[in-house]
Amino acid sequence: MTRSEDETRVDTLERPSLEAARETIASGIAREALVTAFGRCRVEYDGRAASSLAAGDRHVMCKPDGTILVHTDEGQKPVNWQPPGCEHTVELVEGEADTTESALILESTRSTPEERLRVTFETVLCVSVFAGTDDTDLSLVGTEEDLRERILETPDLLESGFTPLATERATPAGAVDIYGEDSAGRAVVIELKRRRVGPDAVSQLRRYVDALERDLHADAAVRGILVAPSVTDRASRLLSDHGLEFVSLEPPAE
Amino acid sequence: MTRSEDETRVDTLERPSLEAARETIASGIAREALVTAFGRCRVEYDGRAASSLAAGDRHVMCKPDGTILVHTDEGQKPVNWQPPGCEHTVELVEGEADTTESALILESTRSTPEERLRVTFETVLCVSVFAGTDDTDLSLVGTEEDLRERILETPDLLESGFTPLATERATPAGAVDIYGEDSAGRAVVIELKRRRVGPDAVSQLRRYVDALERDLHADAAVRGILVAPSVTDRASRLLSDHGLEFVSLEPPAE
DNA sequence: ATCTAAATCTCGTCG
DNA sequence: CGACGAGGTTTAGAT
Structure with missing residues (x-):
């Protein structure tokens, strides 16, 4: 594959199938890109504490350093998250026969402490993969x-x-x-x-x-x-x- | 305008012109949607402290509650942000003649305390507008x-x-x-x-x-x-x- | 609006 | 890795 000018910096799918979403997310993570997904999901966390969040539309961001952030439409803090250094996996769970629904499961785990975050998408409305460069440091005064x-x-x-x-x-x-x-x-x-x-x-x-x-x-x-x-x-x-x-x-x- | 099934839940532009990006971001904010932009930008903050960040590729999220988050590809915390309740404006600054470059300026301000965040995009690689629903509350144990x-x-x-x-x-x-x-x-x-x-x-x-x-x-x-x-x-x-x-x-x- | 303390605080630094 | 303290902490609850 040749990339004449610059490599692909952004790749977006609207309303992808769960399988297409899985493939794009997996390859984005493998490429060490910043990956986002927006869609209807539920979220379970277990670690220093434990939490559960029923289905709703949220924005999920996976960073190449192993961070994962789940944002609702409110608040500065993510509703659920995992710190840098975690392992991400993405998996498609097929529904049985035609009756059960399929789901896309994005999971993030770490040890010390043992923590697990699981995001289960029933619908993905948008997936994006961003590859950028950022060499700069923040300059802050007033500390x-x-x-x-x-x-x-x-x-x-x-x-x-x-x-x-x-x-x-x-x-x-x-x-x-x-x-x-x-x-x-x-x-x-x-x-x-x-x-x-x-x-x-x-x-x-x-x-x-x-x-x-x-x-x-x-x-x-x-x-x-x-x-x-x-x-x-x-x-x-x-x-x-x-x-x-x-x-x-x-x-x-x- | 009629929306037969459900209203538009997601709208994405790849490599838009700055003017197209401005239009989409402005309408997304007006519609009280969650808006994201990825591209090369610099960021200035002035308020409780003051900070400056030179140009680089970052992910910017504006929430309908007035939150704005600027994320690099590292770390759980945004490199810059503004809390809920802020006012967002988006503006296109035309370059003079053909020599100066145009820029897209996303600004967020609040009072008490007086704070201002300015994100200046020289390139926008992707803009997305997400409209979702989320009625659920997080259930947390271990507090x-x-x-x-x-x-x-x-x-x-x-x-x-x-x-x-x-x-x-x-x-x-x-x-x-x-x-x-x-x-x-x-x-x-x-x-x-x-x-x-x-x-x-x-x-x-x-x-x-x-x-x-x-x-x-x-x-x-x-x-x-x-x-x-x-x-x-x-x-x-x-x-x-x-x-x-x-x-x-x-x-x-x- | 301010005060007070919790938080899956996060983050850097140092031993 | 743990300990310790800063942080534009943020967030929630009370006054």
Whole structure:
């Protein structure tokens, strides 16, 4: 077979027979393409939890990395899915005689943990196979990491005289975002959040401060500072209850 | 217009002109259908954070509820997205003279928070419009809620003589999963997790126990029990450090 | 609309 | 492989 210009990048079947759909899906998976199917199906999942979904029209996407996604017409999250690294198989189950209906079964399995997703199509309205190229990486700004860099560049943003000594400093309770000391030489633990925080972030900071106080084995109290754009009321109360502090800072915008 | 049997459920164009793609996408969105496009595009996002993605072949899905998802050939998560409730627009930008290239721009915006996603196609390899029906709900078992029901049905699973008194009991630090008392009449706070837990779950439990001890204003200590299939080493250490307990229980399997 | 916590969270990173 | 924490988390429920 010769492909003069570029290889086939897209192949679509409308209202295919189940056998034609099976063949196209199987060859798409074998070619490491991105395969989609839209049609009436039911879905069973068993693994970390277990779920069942009765028949309806859904959009199914199989990626060459072993991901499978089942989308309804609502919501950002797939109604069922399987993560990258799974094995896909597609199989046609013939109805017995003329009475039972045939079905197309798309199955995805993995181990560690043992998980299985089974999509059973009674009708396939459309199958597509897409072969593309994508070499690029997403560039993202506004993360917690950006906020950390901002503080390390200009420690006075936190408070005058603050000196960062380490990032990701290990404690028995986990790694501290920024560890440093204030102008009086007191140890400071900083927990960073890129957005408004609730009680969980306060607990996290408290855990680190506790651990560090035990670890330093000194009576000199360790200061704990939560750095985020803002806090909820309850989080603010929890901060005071435990002698922790808050400084309002956002990740850089650009 | 008459549709004798059933209305058009799927409409697909392979390698359409940008104008034909625009027309099909616009009418699909207007018809409240699920619309997909595959082709070479770049993607810009600005909102809670900001991101940029150079040109590559990707799969874009617009749902009638205002969701938009941009998928590459890898990963379970879309590389870019917009949540339900957004406004979609599709627009053709003509190149100037014959020198500049035309482009198809798919844009999704929302407020609270202000967010914008822009997908700029230089080539569309396939556009599909799907109209289906899906009335069913997912049935899921193995959740934290299932674990709670299991304990409420058979409190002795936790320990002999335990009596549940309330679920979602309010404290200044948040709502406790199960509140009850042991055979000696001591107050018990239970935090449930459907899977193996780490330090965060311990902190959460500690926060509730702390708050309840203050709230009850008594010196009688409140017992805190973490109920989960298992704990990590560090979490186990944190539990002992704070006088908290652990009971191994899983959500029911069926 | 905001708060709070669960989730088959997913994803990267590090030991 | 597990552990740990970030995430434009998303989603559901309560206030």
